[in-house]
Structures are given as C-alpha cells and as structure tokens.
Amino acid sequence: MKERRISETNPWEPTWCDVPKLDLKSERYVKIWQGPQHPGVTGNMALELTLEGDVVVDCRTHVGYLHRGFEKLMERRRYIQCFPIVCRICVPEPDYNEYLFAAAAEELAGIEIPERGAWIRALVLELTRTAFLTMWLGGQAAAFGLGTIGQWSVAHRDFILDLFEELTGHRIYHMYIIPGGVRHELPEGFAGRVEAVLERIEKIISDIEKVMFHNAVFKARAKGLGYIPPSWVEPYGITGSTARGAGVAIDVRKDNPYLVYDKLDFEKIVGGESDVYERAVLRKEEILMSIRLIRQILKRMPGGPVRAKLPNVFHWRIPAGETYVRAESGRGEMGYYMVSDGTEYPRRVNVRGASYTHAMALLERLALGVSNADIAGLMTSIQTCPPEIER
Amino acid sequence: MKELLERLEDRFTVTESDVERDNLAFITLPSKEVVQAATHLRDIEGFGHLVMISAVDYIERGIFQLTYILHNYDKHSDIGVRTEIDRRNPVMDSIHHLWAAARVYQQELREMFGIDFPGSPRVDEPMILEGWDNIPPMRKDFDTKKYAEETYFPREGRVTYDPARAMEEKNYPLEARVKKRIQKLLREGKDED
Structure with a gap:
C-alpha cells in the first residue's frame, strides 16, 4: 500500500463548507494567485492559494474571466441561430455541444435522424475526443515539465483539425452537426485520409x-498525487475518466447509449489507483479506444441520406416541453437541459459542463495538502475547462 | 419508471408527472417537500448522482421553476424534480448537505437568478459576476440589449459602414457617384419646394 497524500476521509465531513480557520495575520502563510494568466492553469481561471511553506492549506477557485452569457444569449435567438453559440461553450471539444443541442431540440420536436447521419455524428464525436485527449496528454506532461510532449501532441492534433477543415470548412468550431443530422455528406476518399x-x-x-509513462520524474511526481476516493464520486458529481480512474x-x-454506440464493440476502461498517473494512463487508453471506434464506424457505416427534412428553420416552433440529454465527452458527462x-x-438552455463540479468543488478539496508545484498537474488532471464552467 | 412514479405519488404530493422517455421523467412537488424527496431518492431509490440544479424564469406566472435532475447509476435512469417558488421572494431550502457539489449550483443560482439558499456555504459570494450591481442577469426582465448599449460603446474615431453601400461604392464607383448626385439633387429640390 503506497502512501496517499490526502487521507481517505468521509466525504460527508463538512470540509467543503467550512472556511479553514487560518490566522492570516500570523505571518505563517503566504497567499498567492495562480492565474488567470498562468502557464500552469488550464484556460482563464484563477486559484487563490494560501500556502504554509510549500503546502497548500486553502484553495479558492475564481472563475468569471470567460463569462459570455451564452445561456442568456440563446434565449434571444431562434433554435438554428444558437448553433454558432453552442459550439463555443467548450473550446477543445465543441462537437459535443453541437450534438447535445441538436439532440435536445430533435427530442422536443420529435424529429428522427437518418441512420447515416447518426453514424457520421458518432464519427465526428470520436474524432473530437481523439483530438482533445491527444492535446490533453501534452498538457498533462507539460504541467510536470515535459514540454516536448506538448509540442508533439499539439502537432498531431492539428492533423485531425485538418480533417475537420476538409469535412466542415472550419478547424475549431465546426457547426457541422445540425438538427436533423449533419450538414453534408463526407468528402470522397475521406475514410482513407482518416486512416492515415x-x-x-x-x-x-x-x-x-x-x-x-516510463519517465522517472513524471512517475515520481504524478503517482499518488490527487487521489480521489471512490466514495467521493457521487457527492462531488465526478464523471468520466476521472470517476473511472477511481474504479467506478x-x-x-x-x-x-446514444447515436450508434449500442451497435459498436467497445469496453469501459476502468482503473483503480485514482491518482494523476492512473488518469493519464486511462486517457491514453481512451485515445486508442477512440481510434478503434473510428475504424469500426468507418467500416460499418451504412449508406443513405445524412439529413432529415426540417420545417423552415427560421420559423421553427418547437412544442412545449422539457428534456435532458447527455453524452460522454472527453472530460465526463456533458448534458443539456432544454425547456421550450x-x-x-x-x-x-442549461449546460451541464463536465468539469463544472470538478473544477469548482472538487479542486478546492483536492488541492489541500498538495505542494504548490503540483497544483498545475492536479488541475490539468481533473480536466478543468473554464469556458464551460461559466458559459 | 412507472412503478417509481407510483411509489413517489404514495409518499409525496406529486402535482404533475411527465414521462419524457423510458429513462427520464419529471415530477412536480411543493417546494417544502423537495429536500425530503431528494433525500428519499438518494438514499432509498438509488439516485445518487446530482446531475444539475437549474432554474427557469416564468415571469408571466410570477414563479421560478427549479429543476433538480438526479441520475441512478444502477438503473441508468433520470428523474427531474421540479418545484415552483415565488418570484418576489425567491427562497429555497439548500441541499448542500446531500451533495457536496450542490453548493456550486446554488451559488450560481443565487448570482444569476437571485434565488437565496439560506445556509448554503459561500452562497452570497460573487462567483462569476464580480462587482455586479444590476438585477440578476438570467432573469427574464433583464434586457441584455439595453444593458449592452448602455455599457459598451464604439471606440472614438471608429467609422462604421453600411455593408450594402460600402460594397456598391467599391464595386460600382461610377454608378454609386451618380446615385449619390441624384439623391443630392432630389434633396435640394425638396428643400426648394
């Protein structure tokens, strides 16, 4: 049994609501801000850290540097006009937002999408996951000082962005998945270029x-860091590979299963060590699984139309109702609650960003007792994404 | 799902229930029973995952609708517990003791809708809108357009062009000049009349 840096305490202990009673005037503590502009934070988000020597004794997350009021803007726009907005809710993985918004609108309006449309959607979602997780690996390595991996992985993410550019015309925000299916058919010979x-x-x-993963420095710093007990998964709303790393x-x-995932052959990738190293290994495995899924999708994709016929989208009235749809993004469960x-x-429209509770509630708890130098790695490890926290 | 709704109807005052699909249902409860129902759903029915707490502003009915979406990891089904609270005095019981993550949602609702959750930790701290002195922005009576026009303005020395006219002047300079001259003559003619 190796040493844990955070003891496995009862999650119902009111640690998250008690303000640590620290005598800040005692000259024992130093308060520093990590962020909003800092190479060690993901996106524009600030951590207010109180340090005792090198150890964090109190952490407060401050968000609000990227708030653009998307949910409010959507209330003033027609459904089809929301599409350029929703994809901007998460920068590295925009397609999940497009898919979920489209799926929620389709469910409320009772629109069935053609089968090929669903398969192409799944292909786009898996490509995004591969692109995001590849870049994420670089970010995680860079947080522990292995900058070269960041250059490799960002360069390889660019090859996927090239595919997206060919498919949709855009590199980052694709606006390809629309209600009724996808915008258009795959280009000729696309499957071969994806395979390459x-x-x-x-x-x-x-x-x-x-x-x-075989680097001694990375192992020494990442193993045992940021341990999340499985009993925290439910109270903190932890989802995705962070929860799977804890063995849940x-x-x-x-x-x-949504889209065509019930027809695909894949397994849940579950770990158990629940530290930063384990989560990095799981996400590397997930990239490989996504690659296998993309190959399956390309092989088994049926023919047919890619888009169902919609009523005039500029006068599209959706019947009254409310729904919640969810999907597994690279960071965890992402969901849209839509009321018409x-x-x-x-x-x-309310967006459940996958990293919303990770970054706000969980990070403040996990950072306690961690060395200041490891905060960057810890924050990357729970995949915070500020644009989806504030929306 | 149906049996679950029946069990809930026996126990709580369910005023409305909709089954959206096989694994998603919504029920409406009086606001006083929501914490009880959430505890019951979490501990007895196995809905251990708090997906989100959301609010909808029904300004025409004078209410806020709060929705607590809970997920059951064993049966893979969701339930949305809806409740309605008065818009003039929006106070709701906190559930931060049930889910640690709930306090973040409650802090956001406090800021964006002005719904108070007494007892929820740090609920009055600003989260996203530091230094905000207007009405809570997600309420329906907050006019984003008016706010943007009052708060933001074009930088001095900036010129804006009407796109149609600018393109006409660029692509058809002669015609645009003739058109301009004719319009000027017409204006002068009108003044003389």
Missing part, C-alpha cells in the same frame, strides 16, 4: 508512452 491520420496518432502515442465504472456511451414553451425561441 489515425496511424500517425497511434505512432505518436507509442512514442509518448515511452517518454512520458460509469460511461454514458455504455450505460445510456412552444415559441420560436428556447425558454431556457
């Missing part, structure tokens, strides 16, 4: 494995 990119990514992942087998793709009141505008 997948091979390059597989090769770089095997290289990254050698220099990152939850994956929306398997549990509540029968008019042309959504009454309310």
